[in-house]
């Protein structure tokens with residue numbers, strides 16, 4: 656599946672992600688600079704914060720309680736905020752669009 660990252664200045668990067676991996680892993684592997692992923696995907700850092708595009712919010716779903724708690728540490732949290740290490744890639748997420756924040760926590 657392909658994922659499109661749109662940065663805070665409108666720059667677009669499309670990367671191919673493996674099914675079963677996470678959006679954070681796909682970003683780090685492809686050097687999407689706005690995603691840090693400091694804790695390696697353990698839901699313990701909030702440096703993989705993204706905004707899920709409106710059109711994809713239903714498909715991606717809501718954060719679980721542990722992720723909600725960690726999102727408190729992210730900057731400029733919005734209703735469509737997610738930690739990208741907690742978004743697992745499925746085939747039906749092909750074409751997913753996520754927006755990256757101007758800075759990470």
Ligand code: FES
Pocket residue numbers: 679691692693694695696697698699700701702703725738739740741
């Ligand atoms: Fe640390 Fe996602 S990589 S919370």
